[in-house]
Every structure is written in C-alpha cells, then in structure tokens.
Amino acid sequence: MNQSILVVGAGGFIGRHLVQRLAEDGSQVTAITRRALGVSHPSIHWSAEETPSVDAWRSLLESVDTVIYLASVSTPAGSAGRPVAEAVSLMHLLTLLEAMQSQPQTQLIYFSSAGSLYVPAGKASTETDVTGPRSYHGASKTAAEAFVGAWCAQFGGSARVLRPSNVYGPGQVTSRGFGVIPNVFWHMRHAHAMDVWGDGSQTRDYIHVDDLVELCVAATKASSVPGMDVFNAASGCSTSLNELFAIMEDVAGLPLSRVYHEPRAVDAIHVAVDVSKAQARFGWSARKSLREGIEGAWRWYRSTEP
Numbered sequence: 001m002n003q004s005i006l007v008v009g010a011g012g013f014i015g016r017h018l019v020q021r022l023a024e025d026g027s028q029v030t031a032i033t034r035r036a037l038g039v040s041h042p043s044i045h046w047s048a049e050e051t052p053s054v055d056a057w058r059s060l061l062e063s064v065d066t067v068i069y070l071a072s073v074s075t076p077a078g079s080a081g082r083p084v085a086e087a088v089s090l091m092h093l094l095t096l097l098e099a100m101q102s103q104p105q106t107q108l109i110y111f112s113s114a115g116s117l118y119v120p121a122g123k124a125s126t127e128t129d130v131t132g133p134r135s136y137h138g139a140s141k142t143a144a145e146a147f148v149g150a151w152c153a154q155f156g157g158s159a160r161v162l163r164p165s166n167v168y169g170p171g172q173v174t175s176r177g178f179g180v181i182p183n184v185f186w187h188m189r190h191a192h193a194m195d196v197w198g199d200g201s202q203t204r205d206y207i208h209v210d211d212l213v214e215l216c217v218a219a220t221k222a223s224s225v226p227g228m229d230v231f232n233a234a235s236g237c238s239t240s241l242n243e244l245f246a247i248m249e250d251v252a253g254l255p256l257s258r259v260y261h262e263p264r265a266v267d268a269i270h271v272a273v274d275v276s277k278a279q280a281r282f283g284w285s286a287r288k289s290l291r292e293g294i295e296g297a298w299r300w301y302r303s304t305e306p
Contacts, residue, residue, distance in 0.1 A: 002026045003220060006064045008096070009033070009071030010046070013172045013179075014111070014164075014209055018068065019044050021213045022220070030060065032071075051092065057099030066107045066220050067100070069093060086140035093144050097151045104157040107224045109216060110148050112141045114163040114232055114273045115204065124274035127163070127230040135266040149228040158224040162216060165234035165273050169209035169293060170300030181206075181294065184245065185301045188254040198263035200242035203270045205234040208293040211286040218282040234273035235286040244290075251294050 004027070010019050011033030019031045023043040031046045052060065061067070072089055093110075100106060116138030118125035133139045148159045172179045174186040187194040215233050245256050263269070279285050288296075 002028065003065040004028045004030075004063055005220065006030045006060060006067045007032065008067065008069045008092075009111075012070060012072075013169075014167060014212065015070050016171060017169070017209050018070070018213050018216060021217060025217060027220075030064070032060070052095065054095055054099045057096050058102065061099060061103055061106060064103075064106055066109060067096070068109045068111075068216065068220070069096065070111045072111070083136045083139075086136050090140055090144060090147075094147060097147060100151065100157065101155050104155040104226075106157075107220070108148065108151075108157060108159040109219055110144065110159060110161045112145055112161050112163045112230075113138060114165045114234055115268060115271045117141060117163065118268075118271070118273075120268065120270045120272075124236070124272040125232070126274045127232055127277055134268060137266075145228075145230070152226060152228045156226045158226050159228040160219050160224075161228060161230040162212075162219065162233045163230065163273075164212055165205035165207050165232075165271060167209055167212055168206055168297060170297050171209070172297070174305065180204075180241075180244070181248070181297060182301065184248050184256060185252065185298065186305070188248070188252055188256050189301075189305065191257070193257040193259050196241065196258050196260045197267060198241070198269075199260055200245070200258075201240050202263070202267065203238040203240045203272065204244075205236070205238050205271055205273045206244070206290055206293070207233060207235045207286055208288040211235070211288055215278060215282065215284045218284050222282060231278040231281065232273045232275050233278065234275050235290070236273065236275045237290070238270065238272045239290060247291055247294055248298075251291065251298050 007019050009015050010031030019029050020039045022029050023041040029044045031044055032049050117131040117133055119132040133142055151157045152159050168181040172182050174182045212233050249256055
C-alpha cells in the first residue's frame with residue numbers, strides 16, 4: 001500500500017537520497033527543507049519551511065501516515081563548548097511532537113546517532129546498552145529520544161528510532177566538521193595536510209547511505225505498534241582512521257598528508273555497533289563493502305568537486 005510520508009530535513013545528504021527512494025517506491029512524499037530544493041520527481045512535493053509553528057505542523061501532518069525526522073544542524077565537534085547550539089534542533093523536534101499529540105496514529109521515525117551515544121565497552125554496542133554521550137550533540141540526541149518516548153507513552157504514539165553510525169556516499173559534499181570521507185577527498189585532491197585528532201587508531205563504523213535508506217524504507221513498511229523501539233543502523237564492521245586513509249589513498253591514487261594532534265574530549269575512541277536487532281526485525285543488513293562504497297563516492301566526488 002502506498003503511503004503519504006513527511007520527511008523533515010529532506011534537503012540534507014541523507015534526506016535527498018531518502019525522498020528519491022521513497023518516491024520510487026510509490027510513496028507520496030512531502031519534503032521539508034530549509035535549503036534549496038532537491039531531486040525532482042512527480043511524487044515529491046518540496047516545501048521550504050524555516051521554523052514551522054505547532055499550527056503549521058498540524059496542517060502539514062494532515063493525511064500523513066509517517067513522519068521521518070532527519071533534521072540536524074550540528075556535529076559533536078561543531079557544538080563543543082556551545083550547549084545552547086543544540087537547543088535549536090531540539091526545539092524544532094519538540095514543536096513537531098506537540099503537533100503530533102493530536103495525531104498519535106501517525107508513525108514517527110527519528111534519526112538519532114550511534115557514534116555519539118554509546119560508551120565503548122570492549123564489545124559491539126546494542127540498543128539496550130546504557131548510553132553515555134561525551135558531546136553536547138550526543139546529549140541532545142539522548143534528550144530527543146527521551147522526548148519521543150514520552151510522546152509515545154502519553155499519547156499512544158508509535159515511534160522507531162534509528163541510530164546510524166558514520167554515514168557516507170555520493171552526494172556528501174565537503175563541509176567542515178561534517179563527514180570525514182569527503183573531507184579526506186578534498187585534502188588529497190588539493191594536496192593540503194589534514195588535521196587528525198588522535199593517532200588514527202580510533203575506530204568508526206561506516207555505513208553507506210544506500211544501505212541506511214533501505215533500512216528506513218523497511219521501517220516505514222513494517223506494521224507499527226504503540227511505543228518507541230530503537231534500532232542500530234550500521235555496517236557491523238569497525239575500521240580505524242588509518243585503515244580508512246589507506247583504502248582512500250589506494251582508491252584515489254593520491255597521498256593524504258596528515259598532521260596528528262592530541263585527541264579531543266568530544267570524540268569517541270572506538271565505535272562498534274551491533275545490528276542484529278534490525279536484521280531480525282526487518283530482514284535488513286548492510287550490503288556495500290567499505291571499499292566499494294568509497295569507490296562510488298570517489299567517482300561522484302571527481303565528477304562534481306573542483
């Protein structure tokens with residue numbers, strides 16, 4: 001059955017991929033964005049909304065089956081030392097939740113974060129592990145999850161929280177503090193030394209945007225029940241920064257000059273994520289290997305970046 005889906009934050013890297021995929025799947029998509037309009041498709045209606053009020057959200061929510069909330073304006077390093085910077089994203093979500101109180105039948109899918117929430121414990125983190133964010137960004141995601149859970153508890157809402165690890169892929173542009181992979185490409189292409197915080201042994205789990213989008217699509221189709229459920233979204237394989245750099249140098253055929261600095265307090269040392277719950281619930285698993293994904297991202301980068 002075709003759905004009517006509202007995507008908040010549709011103009012971002014993940015959002016552009018997601019709305020295209022949802023439209024191709026037959027859904028009618030209302031895409032909310034503060035930025036320039038994205039991909040063109042007859043089933044996608046783009047709406048430029050800066051800060052919708054509760055009443056504006058209620059109007060947008062009419063006849064909507066599912067809301068997918070991607071909007072975020074910060075990173076762990078970007079809001080370091082500036083906790084108030086996280087209040088903007090949180091207030092936008094809370095305004096939406098207030099509007100959804102009158103429509104608890106509308107499913108909510110909220111994009112949280114795996115990399116900024118979990119405490120390294122010598123094993124892959126599961127959804128039931130206690131979280132301990134090191135950054136204000138992670139604290140904001142933790143608070144957002146709590147508010148989503150409270151909405152479910154008070155108003156009988158149904159929510160699925162997806163916790164992605166480090167997302168990458170074609171379409172991810174170079175932006176300071178957002179996405180290590182396009183920033184590595186830029187530094188290699190322009191022969192600039194890249195600052196690395198730590199000795200490069202710190203690990204991350206890199207998930208291709210196509211794999212993340214497929215999980216989100218599966219979550220929209222699965223039958224919903226009242227309450228909040230949390231799912232990790234990752235490749236299930238951790239890679240050190242130095243290993244990542246080596247793969248990227250090999251794929252691009254270019255060296256990466258780097259300058260190592262003392263690690264930052266906001267950055268997790270090791271990120272390992274267990275994805276067995278999403279596999280069991282949705283029959284989903286990440287399909288693209290890191291090298292295959294980087295090859296595709298490099299082809300896109302070469303064709304678009306100066």
